[in-house]
Amino acid sequence: MRYLVMFTLNITPDFSDPKDTKNFGDLVKEMSERVSGFGGSLKAEHGTGRMVAPFIEMEWGRKAYEINRSY
Secondary structure, eight states: OOOOOOOOOOOOOOSSSHHHHHHHHHHHHHHHHHHHTTTTSSOOSSSTTTTGGGHHHHHHHHHHHHHTTTT
16 A cells, blocks of 8 residues: 655755754755655655755766756
8 A cells, every 4th residue: 555645844944054054964965865765756736946956866867867867
């Protein structure tokens, strides 16, 4: 049986603080790895932003990522 789980997480780090910036980057990386590991999508209703862009290849796979990059 498959389940659909979707949630919105709103975190507003202080990007002028290097510690907040690093912690937020680490959180996004870990969440991306876990979601991709379950075959989930890193995005819901919006396009790819700067925080998700580094993880697109992880979500789509190398071949799909390279095809998209060529356009």
